Amino acid sequence: MHHRYDVLVVGAGGAGLMAALYAAKGNVSVACITKLYPTRSHTGAAQGGVGAALGNVAEDSWEWHMFDTIKGGDYLTDQDAAEVFSKEIIETVYELEHMGLPFSREENGTIAQRKFGGHTREFGKAAVERSCYAKDRTGHMILQTLYQQNVKEGTTFFNEFHVTDLLIEDGRCTGVVAYELATGEIHTFHAKAVILAAGGYGRVFKITSNALTLTGDLMSIYYRKGLPLEDMEFYQFHPTGLSKLGILVTEGIRGEGGILRNDSHERFMERYAPTIKDLAPRDIVARSMVKEIREGRGVGPDKDAIYIDLTHLPRETVEGKLAEITDLARTYLGLDPLKDMVLVQPTAHYAMGGIPTDLNGLCLSDGAGGVVEGLYAAGEQACVSLHGANRLGTNSLGDLIVFGKRAGIAAAAYARATDYAEMPERAERETVHLLDTLRGGSGKENVAAIRRDLQESMMQNVGIFRNGPDMAKQVEIIKELKERYRGVKVVDPAKRYNGDLIDAVELGFLLDCAEAMAASAVNRTESRGAHEREDYTTRDDVNWLKHTMAYRDMNNPGNVIIGYKPVTLHGFTRSFEPKARVY
Ligand SMILES: Cc1cc2nc3c(=O)[nH]c(=O)nc-3n(C[C@H](O)[C@H](O)[C@H](O)COP(=O)(O)OP(=O)(O)OC[C@H]3O[C@@H](n4cnc5c(N)ncnc54)[C@H](O)[C@@H]3O)c2cc1C
Secondary structure (H helix, E strand, O other), X not given: OEEXXXXXXXXXXXXXXXXXXXXXXXXXXXXXXXXXXXXXXXXXXXXXXXXXXXXXXXXXXXXXXHHXXXXXXXXXXXXXXXXXXXXXXXXXXXXXXXXXXXXXXXXXXXXXXXXXXXXXEOOOOEEOOOEEOOOOOHHHHHHHHHHHHHHHHOOEEEEOEEEEEEEEEOOEEEEEEEEEOOOOOEEEEEEEEEEEOOOOOHHHOOOEOOOOOOOOHHHHHXXXXXXXXXXXXXXXXXXXXXXXXXXXXXXXXXXXXXEEEOOOOOOOHHHHOOOOHHHXXXXXXHHHHHHHHHOOOOEOOOOOEEEEEOOOOOHHHHHHHOHHHHHHHHHHHOOOOOOOOEEEEEEEEEEOOEXXXXXXXXXXXXOOOOEEEEXXXXXXXXXXXXXXXXXXXXXXXXXXXXXXXXXXXXXXXXXXHOOOOOOOOOOOHHHHHHHHHHHOOOOOEOHHHXXXXXXXXXXXHOOOEEOHHHHHHHHHHHHHHHHHHOOEOOOOOOOOOOHHHHHHHHHHHHHHHHHHHHHHHHHOXXXXXXXXXXXXXXXXXXXXXXXXXXXXXXOOEOEEEEEEEEOOOOOOOOOOOOOOOOO
């Protein structure tokens, strides 16, 4: 079946819905294609809030927010992106309020704000209340609000449609191809402009806070076209996910007095961060936990977890302020935090890298200013390089709405000013080939087994601690896994609701993301932000103050070509001294 819209948005999380809304306000026809029902997107899981310098609780300014974002990004952040972001997030939060988002309130009726790691006043002097929240359901409220607004503006939704290909001819995007889960039909969508907002790829790791569907689909499709992925080596781990499951355990659990303990019940954070102990920043706590596990002091059946101890806390705290996580521990681990210590592990959480864009979301085709006309991207799957080498908490929700809006406005303007370009003949050709190959494989290999081997090896070799030999080994492992993937056969012949087929397609996407990530990581011989190397322990601004651009070698698939893009600096360059890592 064939469809035609001025602007197409792929993805209906916070970024996709914001982009669709602002495109629709721009007097063009808009469709949003999503593999999930919009309100089931991962944005709905975000609890902490969205950071904006409203100054409702204490004095605040966008310059301080900009500085924190750049420092948090370990100076790899593009500073023009940080400036636009810190300024525009303020009006954007008010816009959401006026759309009806039910923010929690201060006593005087203004939007409530709370502290969050890394957000400070006066360039790092003291913590500041900057996170605007709606209880612990901020992401959920953003999705509901934006979905309603899209319905009002007349956006057309194609739910449970899986985008499998992007149509790019002569440097211009002309549409997408999608597979409809309910019928097994292939649809072509013709458009003047396309906005990609398909979320992250945490499922490349064994333990992750990310939903099952976060498989980096559009990053992979972009990369398959010979286009670059930026800064893929930077991936953030959150210290506390429920053991084996990765489900996020809020930082609040330590804020309320929870204590991390090893196999001999020692409060080991006293050794790594003697002053602030369990309340040390995310990356330090995560690295300390992994050190304990690697040195044989882990707990649980596989000795790969750590205890979080709440047994000394009053019942009111555990069942009141920590109600949700108490419930999760009881349901999923069969442990009662009032009596039992709960098993946690660092969990893969957020992709800093992705599809490179300019400040209006326009996709970049190289590191020297080349673009893909008519193609935009926003959200976790994009890299405008706001987060640099490490994202600050609450800055992702802000990223979605600021840069989602910018992409929507820019795409609508482009669509108004241009005609439809011709679509390639037999646009669905690549998708038909992909699906036929998966249905007709030799059948020697099994999707679940390859995915398990990928996730385990990525966790082991390109996880929280990294070193050259392990990452080089992983590059080879991914080549072997890709070879095995060729032998996959989808056994379920169903035409309708064929989940097996989708699993196989998504595994292909994950393998590409892993390939770009491992190659980018082994190449960067320094430690910066979330990229922590045991063999290069300091930040090296002389050689590495630049973004990585990873390209598939189109003549030799399996090989990755690495290029670079300069970091945009203006203003904050003062702390460029190499940083020694101490715990
Ligand atoms: C548990 C958890 C808690 C978090 N808490 C916070 C927080 O408090 N504050 C904060 O700032 N950040 C937080 N984050 C990070 C933040 O929530 C995410 O980075 C952000 O929500 C991503 O939004 P998105 O719009 O880019 O993608 P998502 O919300 O993940 O949506 C992706 C969309 O793309 C669609 N899609 C994907 N592939 C395809 C395809 N092939 N075809 C069609 N559609 C496709 C999906 O259907 C979905 O609609 C949290 C993340 C997690 C996992």
